[in-house]
Amino acid sequence: MILKKIILNNIRSYETQEINFSKGSTLLSGDIGAGKTSILLGIEFALFGLQPGQRGSSLLKNGKEEGGVLIEFEVDDQNIIVERTLKRGKTISQTYCAITINNEKKEFSVTELKSKILEILNYPKEFSKKQNILYKFTVYTPQEEMKQIILQDSETRINTLRHVFGIDKYKRILENISTINSKIREEKRLKQAITENLEQDKFNIIAKENELESKQYNLVSVEKELFLKQEKRKKIQEEQEEIAKKIQEKNKLEQEIEKTKIIMLNKRDSVSENERLIQRIKEQIDELSQLSFDESQIIELEEKINAIKKEKEKLDLVILEITSQINSIYSKIEDCEKLEKKISHLDICPTCLQNVEAVYRANVLNKLHNDVSEGIKKREILEQEKAKISKEIIRNNEEFNFNQKKLEELKILRLKLQDIDEKQKRIQEIQISQISLKNDLNLLEKHMELLNNSIFELKKFDDIFKLKQDELRQALNSEREVDIKVAELKKEIDMFSMQINELKEKLKKIEEIQKDLEYLAKLEDWLSKSFMPVISFIEKNVMIKLKSEFSKLFSEWFCMLVSDNFDVQLDDNFTPIIEHQDYEIDYAYLSGGERTAVALAYRLALNQVINSLLSKIKTKGLMILDEPTDGFSDQQLDKMRDVLLQLNVEQLIIVSHEQKIEGFVENVVRFKKENSISKIDKDF
Structure with a gap:
């Protein structure tokens, strides 16, 4: 730099x-x-x-x-x-x-x-x-x-120089080892607290397994007992089902008796009804035998009715003609009145457009008035004649209705007399039916007797069924009690198995902790007795070497100064x-x-x-x-x-x-x- x-x-x-x-x-x-x-x-x-x-x-x-x-x-x-x-x-x-x-x-x-x-x-x-x-x-x-x-002070200086030389890492290592050893000892104490009951946990597992084995043996015994109870219950159920079939058979026979009773009742009712019907028909035959009937009366009445009908038709034509005439007169009178009203106010002729003279108008009006008066008279005469003919028609209708009714009564009488043979045949048919019904009743009575005998034989199964029902109830209760024992034992076995598994899992973890504990003990021993001395030795040698070189250089520089x-x-x-x-x-x-x-x-x-x-x-x-x-x-x-x-x-x-x-x-x-x-x- x-x-x-x-x-x-x-x-x-x-x-x-x-x-x-x-x-x-x-x-x-x-x-x-x-x-x-x-x-x-x-x-x-x-x-x-x-x-x-x-x-x-x-x-x-x-x-x-x-x-x-x-x-x-x-x-x-x-x-x-x-x-x-x-x-x-x-x-x-x-x-x-x-x-x-x-x-x-x-x-x-x-x-x-x-x-x-x-x-x-x-x-x-x-x-x-x-x-x-x-x-x-x-x-x-x-x-x-x-x-x-x-x-x-020497400690501060040494720490400063360690830091400068980059060898404070050895001191940090030793300090960290001390910290680690402290944490290891703390961890060992915690793990020792966890593992101190290790042998007791092993003993508990063995005890639980022995108890589980005993319960499994009991389960086999109770399951065998349950199997026998189930077989007994099944046998009783099968017997009860057979008895139930007999009772069903009896119930069917009883239903058959009820049906037979209804059939017999219906047949007896039919016999009684037939007897009443025969009596009623005989009475009708006796009544009809006492009646007198002449065929010529019917012919005479029919001719008379035909004559009345013809007379009625003639009168209807006359009425129709008179009514037509009356209607025609009504129409003419109405036309005259309209014309009279029109001419009364007419001053000019609509055809020739000339003035109508009063004399001419008066003559025309007078003629119209006469025509109306004459028409009214004719109408009154025709009305009187129509009323007379109408009365004749009413009388004719009454006579027609009377004879028609009388004719119908004679025809009915003729039909009744003709029905005597049919009634005789009907009596014979009913009598044949009566014989058949009575034969059926005899057969049904015999059938009823057989059914009653069969039912009597089957009634004993009602009491037997009740006994079997009580026996089945007891068998079910007994089976249920044993089944509950099996369920309880299985539940206990499951619970014990789960507890054993949990204890084994816990034991496995504790054994792992025990291994960790042994490892920590070895690690602590190695860190304390092997690693720390080596680090201290290395640091000491490094410091000795540095001190030697440092001291030599320090002496040289100082001597120069x-x-x-x-x-x-x-x-x-x-x-x-x-x-x-x-x-x-x-x-x-x-x-x-x-x-x-x-x-x-x-x-x-x-x-x-x-x-x-x-x-x-x-x-x-x-x-x-x-x-x-x-x-x-x-x-x-x-x-x-x-x-x-x-x-x-x-x-x-x-x-x-x-x-x-x-x-x-x-x-x-x-x-x-x-x-x-x-x-x-x-x-x-």
Whole structure:
């Protein structure tokens, strides 16, 4: 990774400032407070954003609503530009984040951009959610923070270095194993509580199975009893059905008797009716025999009726003629009256159109009046004659009706007398029917006697049927009781089978839990006695190796910086041990320059160890030293030239106010502050 430039906008004491960086060594020079450290903070913010616990107010210029940083750098021949902005609201927060890779720009969220930067720098993924500790210990560490790690208690320092070296995973593994073992023990307690009754459950299953076997044996016995009860019931049913057939036969015979009784009753009624009919016919014959009849009376009456009919026809013709004459007279009188009325008011003749004289009109009217009077007289005479003839017709009709009635009576009498022979024949027919009916009655009586005898023989089956019905009821009740026993036993067997299956299933699960318990015990034992010691051993060896290399490098760098006969090394907790003339000197009793030398040597050694351990990270070619010579003597400052030459990095950025350092570097950028605003001193 090579830094190319950074643009600060409203960051700390800067308003707008662009700083360009070159390869090789560069010194950021200037008086204390000129804004040199702000550039380093800007670089860190541009790459990783605000860190946990860091406030935006530590970066955004007071009184400004918005600010930001743009940084351009190069990684593996890729030109990368990163932009981040800060905005003041209720709090100061990051708003805009973007990255441009080879002129292709993309916007990201804060966390996405940090992940992308870590990916580009090839930092391990486990550092994505942590502070930029790897960056701080390999690229840029404020000098006071490096002194702080030396002054920390040993446990905190060891944990920090574990994290930096990436070997805190061993401690996490051991901690996780302890947690896992704790959970395993808890799980074992739970499973032991479940499996403590395992043998009792096995005994319960055996007891249930024995009881089930006993019930199955009882079921066979009861089913056999049920079979015998069913056979007995079937036999009784068959006997009852046979008896029922006899009773049916008896019922049919009784129905036959009822039918025969009805037939006999009908035949007796027929005999009685025939006797009455014969008596009635004989009486009719006797009555008819006493009647006298003369055929000539009928002939005489018929001739008389014919004469009356002829007379009636003549009178009808006369009436018709008189009626016609009367109607004709009525018509003539009506015509005369109409003509009389018309002439009475006629002044001009409609035919010749001449005036009608009064004399002529009077003569005509007089003639018409006479004609009407004469017609009325003729009509009255004809009406009188018609009335006379009508009376004659009525008398004629009465005489006709009387004779006609008398003729019909004579004809009826003749028919009755002629019917005597038929009645005699009818009597003979009825008498023959009577003989047949009586014979039938004799046969039916004999048939009735046979039917009654048969019914008498079959009546005994009524009582037998009742006995069989009671016997069947008892058999059914007995069968039902045994059937209920069978059902209850089957239900109990099913319930026991289900309970046994449930117990077996439960036992199977408990046995699985027992296996799990045994596995957990073995696992706990292996983790505690085998795995944890191995991890501890590996961690110890790794730490020993790192400490050895770290201690060697630390000693080399320190010897380059301090000329006195100091012997320095690291103990097992990576605490610097400083000895002078075989006496151990506490860090606090060193001079300021010596303390700075210890911190710088520690920093450079740590940088080398990390870059060696994490050889693929992209920042190993970049180093930033912040006031590395604080408190150095002139002699120590001279030795810094050798240190810088030994660093062997592509890009070195040093922040220092020591002018002597300017002669040790390839590039110098001087800063100044005017009116509380930092800027590059272009006059330099």
